[in-house]
Amino acid sequence: MNRPAKKRILGIETIVSMKEKYIHILSIAIVAAGFVFVAFLYSTEPRSFAEVASKSQVAIGTYEIDRAQFDRGLAAFRADQFVEARAAFDRADPEKRDAAAQFYTAYSLYRQGWGRFSSDDALFKSGVEAVNRVLEIDPNFRSSDTTLSLRSPIELRTELEEGLRITTSDFNPLRFTRERK
Amino acid sequence: MKQTAEQKAADFVDAEIIPLEKGTLGPHAPAESRPKDSRGVKDYVILPLLFLAVTLLGGLRFGAADNAFLFIKPDLICLVYSAILLLLFVRAGLVRLNSWLDEDFALLRNVANAGILLTLFAASTQVFNSVLPEQGIAFWVVAFFFFWTLWNNLFAEFDARKLLRSVGAMFALAFVAKYLVLANLTAAPADGGWLARIFENPGKETLTWLLDLPRYGRSSGYVQFFALSLFLLGLYLTPARIGEKS
Numbered sequence: 001m002n003r004p005a006k007k008r009i010l011g012i013e014t015i016v017s018m019k020e021k022y023i024h025i026l027s028i029a030i031v032a033a034g035f036v037f038v039a040f041l042y043s044t045e046p047r048s049f050a051e052v053a054s055k056s057q058v059a060i061g062t063y064e065i066d067r068a069q070f071d072r073g074l075a076a077f078r079a080d081q082f083v084e085a086r087a088a089f090d091r092a093d094p095e096k097r098d099a100a101a102q103f104y105t106a107y108s109l110y111r112q113g114w115g116r117f118s119s120d121d122a123l124f125k126s127g128v129e130a131v132n133r134v135l136e137i138d139p140n141f142r143s144s145d146t147t148l149s150l151r152s153p154i155e156l157r158t159e160l161e162e163g164l165r166i167t168t169s170d171f172n173p174l175r176f177t178r179e180r181k
Numbered sequence: 182m183k184q185t186a187e188q189k190a191a192d193f194v195d196a197e198i199i200p201l202e203k204g205t206l207g208p209h210a211p212a213e214s215r216p217k218d219s220r221g222v223k224d225y226v227i228l229p230l231l232f233l234a235v236t237l238l239g240g241l242r243f244g245a246a247d248n249a250f251l252f253i254k255p256d257l258i259c260l261v262y263s264a265i266l267l268l269l270f271v272r273a274g275l276v277r278l279n280s281w282l283d284e285d286f287a288l289l290r291n292v293a294n295a296g297i298l299l300t301l302f303a304a305s306t307q308v309f310n311s312v313l314p315e316q317g318i319a320f321w322v323v324a325f326f327f328f329w330t331l332w333n334n335l336f337a338e339f340d341a342r343k344l345l346r347s348v349g350a351m352f353a354l355a356f357v358a359k360y361l362v363l364a365n366l367t368a369a370p371a372d373g374g375w376l377a378r379i380f381e382n383p384g385k386e387t388l389t390w391l392l393d394l395p396r397y398g399r400s401s402g403y404v405q406f407f408a409l410s411l412f413l414l415g416l417y418l419t420p421a422r423i424g425e426k427s
Contacts, residue, residue: 020221024293027225031296034233035303042240047249 054094065101066092077104078147082112099138103153106130110150110160114180118170119163128164131157149181224423225293231415232300238408239307243398245370251397255310258324263305265331266348267298273339276301280422294423301419308412311405312355317393319363323355341421349413356409360402367394 040059046052057063073088085108093101106127113123134141134153143151150156159181242251270276281294309327314320330351339347368378368385379386388394 021287021289023221023225024287024289027229027293028289028296030226031229031233031293031300034229034236034300038233038237038303041237042252042254045250045252047244047251
């Protein structure tokens with residue numbers, strides 16, 4: 001006679017302990033997820049909600065550049081509108097994670113800063129930084145754009161560093177005849 | 182002088198007794214009638230969420246020029262102060278450690294309780310991060326007073342209620358010092374060079390430079406007020422013995 005009652009009581013006890021167990025698991029999950037989210041925000045330091053989204057995409061590996069903005073940047077680059085081109089590349093790749101976008105950014109800095117007699121040091125320095133980012137992202141990057149004379153980041157960096165250095169060849173009057181690459 | 186039963190009842194009862202429905206919540210409900218699950222949800226879900234929100238918001242400031250997010254990581258001193266504060270909570274009985282962590286408890290329960298204590302520690306660290314000035318002489322002055330107060334409290338006899346009041350008053354004063362007094366002494370960023378700024382606002386510009394005050398957006402104060410309120414609410418809801426009625 002007592003068996004079913006005992007079973008029932010045991011059944012209720014089991015339900016209560018299961019509920020507690022689930023609450024404990026939920027609590028642990030909330031704490032773990034919360035700390036991961038806070039650590040992510042404080043380590044990546046996004047400056048806006050848009051950056052929170054793009055940095056989250058980088059963290060979970062789904063980051064992709066905005067292809068339309070990249071094409072717009074490429075068109076501006078080919079039309080020698082370098083400031084517009086860089087703005088479009090920045091919009092296309094806000095996290096500076098795409099080798100091609102960073103390569104074109106560096107190239108636009110080179111072309112804008114290039115001068116027949118002297119180059120713009122500030123732009124060239126920014127160009128070296130951009131090309132270094134390309135090498136960090138993909139050390140074996142090589143552009144497939146046949147319209148460019150310098151297709152690898154190493155070649156571009158050499159050209160930029162050459163422009164920053166003052167050598168005796170800088171005073172060679174024949175420099176007037178050199179061409180932008 | 183015989184009294185009827187009704188007269189006797191009238192001497193003692195001056196109000197109508199309204200029976201509570203089963204399961205009634207709130208302060209009018211008898212503690213025994215509160216469902217255990219609601220306590221569990223409050224302790225294991227709401228409390229960590231509150232403390233995590235404080236952990237997130239405590240270091241958040243806004244740029245003065247563009248209102249961009251600025252996440253300020255806590256200084257080492259904030260961790261030290263937070264550890265002392267937790268020690269105070271245990272000493273005053275706000276948190277009875279032996280009912281939070283015990284070898285007789287199931288592993289899951291111990292881990293969940295430890296997680297909540299961790300969120301309390303993180304939130305305390307971020308509240309210190311929030312109310313301590315970031316740099317300069319103001320940082321050293323406020324940090325010294327925090328240390329002085331916490332050190333004195335370590336050797337004082339407290340109960341949980343008095344400690345809560347003391348902690349609330351300490352953080353409220355520090356908040357007023359930083360987000361009302363010092364923020365009003367800080368010059369807002371203006372267009373033009375430093376010379377133009379000095380001519381426009383010589384007093385504030387000099388104090389900003391002398392006290393090395395950072396220029397943040399005004400919304401920083403609002404967010405930190407919210408974070409501090411959440412922290413104090415979290416402390417108020419923290420049970421001395423978790424999973425039991427406090």
